[in-house]
Amino acid sequence: MKARILGTGSYLPERCLTNDDLAQWLDTSDAWIRERTGIGRRYVSEAGTAEMAVRAAKAALENGGISAEEVDLILVGTMTPDYFCPSVSCQVQCALGADRAACLDISAACSGFLFALSTAQAYISSGMAETVLVIGAETMSRVVDWEDRGTCVLFGDGAGAAALQAGETGILAVDMGCRGSKGMALSCPAVPLQNPTERARYEENSFIRMDGQEIFKFAVRTVPDTVRRVLQAAGIPAEEISHFVFHQANRRILLSVAKNLGIPMEKVPMNIERTGNMSAASVPVLLDELNRKGELVRGEKLVLSGFGAGLSWGSLVLEW
Numbered sequence: 001m002k003a004r005i006l007g008t009g010s011y012l013p014e015r016c017l018t019n020d021d022l023a024q025w026l027d028t029s030d031a032w033i034r035e036r037t038g039i040g041r042r043y044v045s046e047a048g049t050a051e052m053a054v055r056a057a058k059a060a061l062e063n064g065g066i067s068a069e070e071v072d073l074i075l076v077g078t079m080t081p082d083y084f085c086p087s088v089s090c091q092v093q094c095a096l097g098a099d100r101a102a103c104l105d106i107s108a109a110c111s112g113f114l115f116a117l118s119t120a121q122a123y124i125s126s127g128m129a130e131t132v133l134v135i136g137a138e139t140m141s142r143v144v145d146w147e148d149r150g151t152c153v154l155f156g157d158g159a160g161a162a163a164l165q166a167g168e169t170g171i172l173a174v175d176m177g178c179r180g181s182k183g184m185a186l187s188c189p190a191v192p193l194q195n196p197t198e199r200a201r202y203e204e205n206s207f208i209r210m211d212g213q214e215i216f217k218f219a220v221r222t223v224p225d226t227v228r229r230v231l232q233a234a235g236i237p238a239e240e241i242s243h244f245v246f247h248q249a250n251r252r253i254l255l256s257v258a259k260n261l262g263i264p265m266e267k268v269p270m271n272i273e274r275t276g277n278m279s280a281a282s283v284p285v286l287l288d289e290l291n292r293k294g295e296l297v298r299g300e301k302l303v304l305s306g307f308g309a310g311l312s313w314g315s316l317v318l319e320w
């Protein structure tokens with residue numbers, strides 16, 4: 001059995017910040033941000049990660065014609081949960097009334113939705129689950145330093161979801177990996193170590209710190225490799241893929257990846273201009289936008305690919 005996406009959903013907050021808004025307090029400009037990243041604006045949420053995840057999940061279940069009672073497993077890719085516990089997935093279960101579901105958050109930053117989808121495939125193909133709700137949801141606005149022009153211009157908030165069920169076709173091949181040795185190139189501290197026997201060893205804020213050029217180099221080298229591997233594993237040539245749905249980190253990264261792979265840009269959809277980098281939410285939000293525009297045809301083959309902190313990457317080929 002394979003994991004097949006039957007429905008998608010997404011939620012984007014009402015409020016957004018344009019590049020000109022940021023330039024009111026940062027030494028930056030609309031021209032710089034657009035040229036270096038392709039980003040024009042990004043959403044910032046009034047709600048937490050779970051609330052956005054619930055809205056996306058409801059839309060995905062409705063779109064797929066699946067009831068909350070059918071869901072066996074809820075997987076949420078996120079690096080910005082509202083609480084260490086309960087998990088976002090448990091909060092989603094409660095809000096949906098998906099009482100039969102087991103719940104699990106997956107921390108793989110921008111690769112989170114891909115890691116969660118591959119986990120869904122593993123559960124479904126092994127027979128451990130039949131219906132799985134996979135969500136990518138992030139409130140990146142809570143972990144960016146709004147005074148750091150090198151990072152805060154990049155990120156945005158949002159949530160996307162996919163409802164999957166066991167079927168004859170669906171996810172055909174998966175390629176995932178991590179390079180923990182380079183992990184500090186993109187980091188965000190949690191709470192300091194502090195207990196009755198140990199004083200705080202560091203006093204950092206929970207803000208994202210990033211070596212942008214290191215991540216850029218990592219992405220333009222790693223993404224073509226993972227896409228080639230996953231296509232080979234599926235036994236499908238790149239020409240047969242209708243859409244390459246990539247994590248929306250930077251327009252220049254995607255142009256470079258497409259050129260390396262010899263893919264026409266018409267097959268590389270982008271929403272980064274409107275949304276910025278929403279980490280684990282980028283791929284499912286874009287997928288839902290394509291689905292709702294009627295651009296995904298049943299039977300066509302897609303590649304989904306995410307990459308980022310960890311460092312990590314995850315790609316898969318699926319039949320829509």
Ligand code: UT7
Pocket residue numbers: 027028029032033036037110149150151153210211212213215216249250277279307308309
């Ligand atoms: O999901 C993965 C998440 N991370 C990424 O995808 C990041 C990947 N990396 C990137 O997208 C790019 O490296 C950035 C967009 C972050 C930066 O672009 P860059 O072309 O690598 O610029 P840079 O870091 O080399 O900086 C060039 C200059 C510097 O000034 P000086 O030292 O040349 O005077 C920066 O201080 O641009 C400056 N700069 C800015 N200027 C205006 C950095 N950020 C900004 C800004 N506005 N927002």
